[in-house]
Amino acid sequence: MKRWPRLKNAKWLPAIGDGAAANLGSGCIGHQRAALTIGTTAAIRLLYRGKPPLTIPSGLFCYRYDSRFSLLGGALSDGGGIYGQIKKLCGISTDEKSLAREIMRRAAGRSGLIFLPFINGERSTGYNEFARGGVFGLTSATDAVDILTAAIEGIGFRLAAIADQIEEVFPLGQITGSGGAFCGSPAIRQVVADILGRDIRIAEDCDASLRGAALHAALTAGKIENIESVVKSPRSKVKSDARRHNGYKAARARHDRIYKIYSSNETNENLEKDIAENRY
Template identity: 35%
Template structure:
């Protein structure tokens, strides 16, 4: 049996084929970049129709290469928090708001939760611009036509391909409208959002499976009999794909953005552990929760520096970073894209301090990368506060694959913890496949976790770019 794993991210759409053990098949990867529209006002949107076209192109490429043979299961890792208003016919009424969009704000006079702490413990979220409790009223005020219902980007694109596309409990938890224990839409959160269940996606039951619509089964006959499983939020999938599936091991993932997270086994209806006030909590699936903190900056810091600074390349950059580390003069606030919840700093909140006429472009890059390391270290301490002490940490993601120096900086910032590195760059897709096959616990023994000082970490998927 083969597994088709989709990674429906913010900067790209990827499809890759894994074997029954969730190991990527060499060369069986298709990738399309997507155009994220950003602006100084905090805009962060995607075009839903263009995104769907990118996914279709990936599937066409895999089919043309003969890679979809023997695929029996389709799993997906998908971005949390996105929202798209649809009209009565199911057509988009505008662009998709992604997690990067910092424009939404509560409407004047909106009351907020009656008991914010109870709300936080119940939904794992806050009354915040990142969540549908604030986003839906804000979108409704700006809609040029009546809104029939709201979906996430994932439900929109899968809804175009499958016989049905309910929202998984993992994706629903990222809306901020889900009761994490009862796994039902939270009454108070829905009241704040101004919606009833009829305007929200149906929730996928345990062990849900979908099938391609007939016209798409004719286009990709190799997938005609494949079962599509409920998508997993990208952060949760990355934890599983990094081998971090219990409270003894935390994942620090740096792709376009960054996050630090812990997974715990908490079945539906089970008592949720206390949640620290500065951390969020979402669902991996019906059996597990993930707790952590996220940051708008990650690999995009490196991309910004590459685009705007005259940096050296390759070994020359590595050597310059190593020299800079001995005398790190620049201190940075890396919040270029603003705060993720619960913070409310707007886009454009990044800062650089300690500049002089001797400051180099490499100094700026090192300051930014180290600034993110410090944020992660502080939040990891919060994550550990309910446990037995420091956890082991596994680094992962495309940005970690691309910079041995950044891995070493995390080792320093997270000391005295043991810090290791997951070499597989496709942790999201791998994690989604493991969740889909019911092997979350087995992920603790994943191969590929090794030392952080490997200068050129091998890519286990031939032709797969980092990030």
């Protein structure tokens, strides 16, 4: 403190990861409260009181928030970032509400397109830094909204894979969503809810990581007693459509087959035939 005497009585607050901050900020604390974040990237995480599990599924990560709490989850390198890129690339300038209505008019997973959302490599569940994105099943009838919808579905299918692995450890309960893309796009909210087959509550503050960082600072500084005391219950939610969820089951199975072939680094001469035969 000889060098910076003015900081002699300052309180130093340890940094935390944005994942833990997102859970804090969206009020997702405990085994039964999962935080779904879709900003530029995407993730599903649990922040709970207890030790890390003895066995962590291969597609997930787990770390300590502090001596009492652990965070378990998985993340995608691409979330809302892909959504924005595809809109720009395809020249889609429709407002978000109108765009969502157009996407919802189309039957779930019926475009025949499979989109692997790995524009910036893959984190969960395969952790392949050399992975690249791809779209399969293009025809002369494919339009820009088909491609954008397939991109959202691809994100949803990868989030569903993360959710499945979390459920190997803890049953998923309430899910609360936050993030700029989640809050800003009705289409993303609805498609992801339909793919997961779960209602998703909307966080009171969509910038949950920022709120969570502030709460962490307040906790460390002794301004609040414990993190459970500041949990806010979301007021609104996105309701999953059971019929569309059923429609997405076959589409997800196709996505998973393409993903396994792609991630195995094997060539498959019948790949295009497989896509065509399993289109519907």
